[in-house]
Amino acid sequence: MTSNEIINNDPTTKSLTNPKFIFVTGGVVSSLGKGITAASLAAILEARGLKVTMTKMDPYINVDPGTMSPFQHGEVFVTEDGAETDLDLGYYERFLRHSKMSKTNNFTSGRIYQTVLNKERRGDYLGGTVQVIPHITDEIKHRIRASGQGYDIAIIEIGGTVGDIESLPFMEAVRQMKVELGHRNAMLMHLTLVPYISSAGETKTKPTQHSVKELRSIGLQPDILICRSEHPISEDNRRKIALFTNVEERAVVMCQDAQSIYQIPRTLYEQDLDDIICERFGLDVPEADLSDWDNVVDALLNADGEITVAIVGKYVELPDAYKSINEALLHAGIIYRKHINIDYVDAEALGDYSDEAVVERLSHVDAILVPGGFGERGTIGKMKAITYARTQQVPYLGICLGMQLAVIEYARNVLKLEANSSEFDRKTAEPIIGLITEWLDEKGELQIRSDDSDLGGTMRLGAQQAELVEDSKLRKIYGASTITERHRHRYEMNNRYIEPLESAGMKISGYSAKQHLVESVEIPEHPWFVAVQFHPEFTSAPRGGHPLFASFIKAAITQQEKQG
Incomplete structure (x- = not known):
């Protein structure tokens, strides 16, 4: 045999x-x-x-x-x-x-x-x-x-x-x-x-x-x-x-x-x-x-046009720091036979730009992606890029920290809250992002602590199930009500802010199956604004791509066609 x-x-x-x-x-x-x-x-x-x-x-x-x-x-x-x-x-x-x-x-x-x-x-x-x-x-x-x-x-x-x-x-x-x-x-x-x-x-x-x-x-x-x-x-x-x-x-x-x-x-x-x-x-x-x-190889070497995606991060000097994201974008380009030109934007430097300079720096891109990361360095620049994407109707994909910053940016500029993550400010009055505790409040909602007990938090690692909300863009992208994606993060969105965010126009489109933690957000009034707590890049492959990156690049193509 x-x-x-x-x-x-x-x-x-x-x-x-x-x-x-x-x-x-x-x-x-x-x-x-x-x-x-x-x-x-x-x-x-x-x-x-x-x-x-x-x-x-x-x-x-x-x-x-x-x-x-x-x-x-x-x-x-x-x-x-x-x-x-x-x-x-x-x-x-x-x-x-x-x-x-x-x-x-x-x-x-x-x-x-x-x-x-x-x-x-x-x-x-x-x-x-x-x-x-x-x-x-x-x-x-x-x-x-x-x-x-x-x-x-x-x-x-x-x-x-x-x-x-x-x-x-x-x-x-x-x-x-x-x-x-x-x-x-x-x-x-x-x-x-x-x-x-x-x-x-x-x-x-x-x-x-x-x-x-x-x-x-x-x-x-x-x-x-x-x-x-x-x-x-x-x-x-x-x-x-x-x-x-x-x-x-x-x-x-x-x-x-x-x-x-x-x-x-x-x-x-x-x-x-x-x-x-x-x-x-x-x-x-x-x-x-x-x-x-x-x-x-044929799709890569015989591409029909080019799409420019800005990756706004703090490790842009070493592209290997975003290797899976780079490849996932490339795979999405293969699907549509488009060459993906990645414009690495230094988030720390962008934080010092004026609003006008940010517009000038990003005006040529067809889409913006903010990847995951740890620590406060570069977050101001990332949020400036998110503001630009949100207000200028440019396709935006936030991954992990990129989702958390999208939520903070929306809370600050739309809800007018002094929102922050307890990762950056342990004494913040509005901990919209923080570490979950082991207890629920009287409404059965997970709460966030912003004191030193945060150090006891644990990281969510590996494949976990998420349930996607009906009529959400994300559910349409995946074509499924339940998905499994890989995680690598410690901080979560505070469920107490779900109602005010949704009342102001940001939709929570996915929740973790076990703990009912926020897995994804989107803005329905925006052409394509999706941010996820998980890491979809880890499961993308050249033969087939990944539905989220494919949808993102398709939105970028539409954006490019609109502009000219």
């Missing part, structure tokens, strides 16, 4: 075979695109009928990325089960149709050491000396095996580059697993840079040779080399790389810079990378059909 017969393309069916593992490492420099390359390979293998999962192992000591600055680490991706993970897991989900990431698909050195030290404190090691080998490496191997259970193929990406001292325990664990699993069940794919020296007009293979030499010095021999380059790599250089790295020539795969990351599955497929893997693992599965990826 083949693997394809086992799963029969049913994502809910568990594989009957032990998983095969593909370990992915990188060399020379970071940011070569290990995550995108690994995800592209996963997409091809899935297209062959295999059930594929992916895991990211990060060498840093932080327990998870949840408390790390977006300037250093980029976006924090949130899984359905509420894990705060590396942004590469977003790539994994966007490239795979049938696999969702979870807490088991991302772990750090910090998480590993924390687990081992907790065991030591409990006496699990019976007083023995706790060491990197075997205790740390055993915990790593345990997590790798657990992440692959129920799948045909598990692709395991190791963050950082070969030679980093932080990643050595991961490398050693991989070395041990390759021996334990055997040649037919595990292989190593190494991503490396083949630089082009413009002054010499030559492509240099030496960095790749040294990168593989470093790998071999710790007992790892790559089975596949993915060679990243700005320029084409000649067949002579390909043969040279194969010769000096002891890698089969056909397993030296060229991956030149592409116009779109969604071209990478086709690039790898055309060099038979999936055939090499299936032969090695003894998998008898049909050929991959990548026509859906071809359609995505």
Whole structure:
């Protein structure tokens, strides 16, 4: 029985075979695109009928990325089960149709050491000396095996580059697993840079040779080399790389810079990378059909016009801080065959602009998006952008903090309240946003405290159900009365302000199913003004997009047509 017969393309069916593992490492420099390359390979293998999962192992000591600055680490991706993970897991989900990431698909050195030290404190090691080998490496191997259970193929990406001292325990664990699993069940794919020296007009293979030499010095021999380059790599250089790295020539795969990351599955497929893997693992599965990826690329590269969306945030210097939002907008553009031009607006700088200067800064955009975030910095500028969108009838999408600020802006400028969030002012007289308490008032409504007891609040994380109000724009967009979206926030809208807001023209369009907390707001009299407490960007994909972003971009197209 083949693997394809086992799963029969049913994502809910568990594989009957032990998983095969593909370990992915990188060399020379970071940011070569290990995550995108690994995800592209996963997409091809899935297209062959295999059930594929992916895991990211990060060498840093932080327990998870949840408390790390977006300037250093980029976006924090949130899984359905509420894990705060590396942004590469977003790539994994966007490239795979049938696999969702979870807490088991991302772990750090910090998480590993924390687990081992907790065991030591409990006496699990019976007083023995706790060491990197075997205790740390055993915990790593345990997590790798657990992440692959129920799948045909598990692709395991190791963050950082070969030679980093932080990643050595991961490398050693991989070395041990390759021996334990055997040649037919595990292989190593190494991503490396083949630089082009413009002054010499030559492509240099030496960095790749040294990168593989470093790998071999710790007992790892790559089975596949993915060679990243700005320029084409000649067949002579390909043969040279194969010769000096002891890698089969056909397993030296060229991956030149592409116009779109969604071209990478086709690039790898055309060099038979999936055939090499299936032969090695003894998998008898049909050929991959990548026509859906071809359609995505065609829509991207042959767009009919351009839409400009302003993202008003405080991390605009690093676009990776808004990676999932950027991709979700791109996916919506694919649906309508429009190129999405993102204008990153520094919210902190915009806060110092006069009203006239704000109009001048934003007058060219077709839509405005205010993303999530934490802290007060940049909120004045974000609210100025919201005021502009509301009063000038420009399509507006607020996400998480972008919803909370939309509510505050409306309360201040329409209701004329001195409204604020207790996140920014713990003594505010009008806490329209704050932390929920564990008790209800006499009307059965959740209340907000704005004193120091706020510190006891907990974050809503992961997938949660929301019930959409009948006749709301949001319900029409989703075409459903109940939806499930992912959350990552601590502060909520105060239910005491629902009635005055709705009396003034802002509609509450969604409530959480469990606690009846406000999930979304909209302005019916506005062409398109929707703000949500959840993060729809986390579930958008290039093949299908997301209904909320699709509706947002459609409104932007209408706005552009009105203007000219």
